[in-house]
Amino acid sequence: MPLKLKEPREGKSPNYTIRGTYLGIYVERTAGTPNKRLAQQALDRIKKQIERGEYQQSEDVEEKRPRTFAEATLAYLKAGGDRKYLNKIISDTSEHSLRDKLLTDIDQIAIDNAASAVYPAAPPTTLNRQFYTPVSAVLKHVGIEREVKRPKGWRGKKSTSWLDPEPAFAVIRNAYEIEPEFGAFCLTLLYTGMRLSDPLNAKVRDLRISQALLYVPDTKNGEPRPVHLPPIVIEALKALPPRVGRPRRTGKERLPDGAAGRSRASAGVPWLERPADEKLFRFNKGGKLYKMLNLAMAGAGVSFPRRQGAFHLFCHTYGTWMTHYGKLDTFGLVRTGRWKNAESADRYRHTIASPEARRADLLPTPAKKAGKISGKKAS
Template sequence: MPLSLRPPRKGKSPNYTIRGTYLGIYVERTAGTPELRVAKRILKDIKDAIERGDYRPAPEVAEAPRPPTFADAALAYLKAGGEAKFLSKIIEATGPHALRDMPLTEIDQIAIDNAARGVYPLAPATTLNRQFHTPVSAVLKHAGIERKIRRPKGWRGSKATEWLEPEQAFAVVAEAHKIEPEFGLFCLTLLYTGMRLGDATEEALLRGLRLDQALLYLGATKNSEPRPVHLPPIVVQAFRKQPPRPTRPRKAAGMLLANGAAGRSRQGAGVPFLERHPDEKLFRFCKGGRLYKMLYLALDRAGVVLPKRMRGFHIFCHTYGTWMHRYGGLDTYGLTRTGRWKDPDSADRYKHTMASAEARRADLLPVPQARTVKRNWRSGR
């Protein structure tokens, strides 16, 4: 191979490399410069030295090791068992503000904010925080960089909260029970425990149900921590009275089943609800369209109208938090101590569901007195 220049290789070396054979002498060394004009001059000097017989291979100078990039840190984070849900989109992003090939020492608040808008140009602050700033912060912390990352303005979302009044909640649970008894128990459990939908459908197992202790033990939650869930007496009684699951109808020749009837699970059918296999899920439901349709039907039949963003199972969580504040007398710290909320800022929203004691002192303000009619005592009028 004739002696020639090789251009800089991204991620390897910023300088030109001289490699090849000239007049029977093999050369492989760095030009020591990223400038093509300078590298060509060094190549010519090497050829001249070989022709004169004066060429002596220059001792190789070890180039500075390549600084670790965000992609390197992300790979190490994933190998250590980190959450991969939103990282792929960040790593695959390209452009002038992409974090993938950026050295960790150069990633500051401005770089993060610019990269976030490059990946999610129109996303609201809540999405930016959840899908960009949070995973980037996790990667940097795993790499040993304890830099405080400022979250986008408005990342906490609105403090406005909707909840169900007792009459509304009882009506929704009653209608859910009419749709299917197990669905009624499911909604009742969410109402009085505040569990997330994912915890109730995926993490809750029959072996974790300990009615003699009024307890449901969740081995793992969204926060990756186990959580003992207290079951009020109304929930304990409902579990004890829960009937067995119905058997799935079999399709006979020439017979059409009702829409959806054949989709009911046959697992555990006819077996007392609390005597099923301990490793079975506590509830048979999976998060999906059919489950939400059942909730919408229960809400509609109960006459409960909610904003679109609150028309989901999280309404039970908000109701639980509001009731625990209003009737249970818990403040923000008390709500956090229940284990349902890890961050006090998340539980703080429920103090806005009631007027403060100071605000209620407006009841003591003066009001106009009722006008009295003066009577003429002589005439009696």
């Protein structure tokens, strides 16, 4: 029987099979892909290998390891990999799609072309987060350690905005005026550097007041983090009053507009004595929470560009203050647990002048005479 493709067998394998004899060599193996065009290319490669005397009979045994990117993705997901963003990559059927491409054929050019096909107008930061990072994770999971070069500009801008103490304190004061719990929430972010999701997802059980600790079991870095709570945060949490319940309508009497609403959990219960499985802070990420922050910042006279003035400003302020006042270097910041590596924490090194730059204070200066700088004219 001549060498040819066999259709995928339902319930057996989604891929084509290459079977038959060519130049006296019998072949029976998977094509590694459900795509007929790619399967034919695999068959043609085997023919050329046989013609050159390079084909090994041991290759006839179908290996269990993935051969296409789709198979590699499935293996990655079965092993507990993050499926976020992968669906869009696998769903792409354009000319440069990675889905049915053999892993051996995936190089940097193939990855770049596929990225442009899936996200034709995305900025480098989005391309890196939503395409290059998940593709690299899939390849590494199946043992392909090839370096995947990221698009130019994928790190974004290195500029960092932060608050000086007085503006920061003014923002916190305004947050307390909006609502005491919101004030304590912002204060906690300021003095711990946590990402917004960490305190929002924290439970009462995660708070260890006696140890000045908030245990965050699942961070963006994928690792648990014991977060130290400075005395000012401990005092703020202890001072929080019980949540106020919402008024309810009684009889036919109407409540003023805005007075009614969803009853708050554990209203009237001392704030630190609430059930262990209740959320530590009552807020949810969304427009209402960001509006509260905008009001607090506006009341304090603080203004930043939209992408720099959200809750992450507290994180940058924490990193900067720990550098300025805590005297931590880049590796010291990493040791706090807030940043996973020195590369992430290094941006705060740029918020202070280096010791070498400060030696400019020693440079010679012209003499002052009668309050003015004097100097001889060059001859």
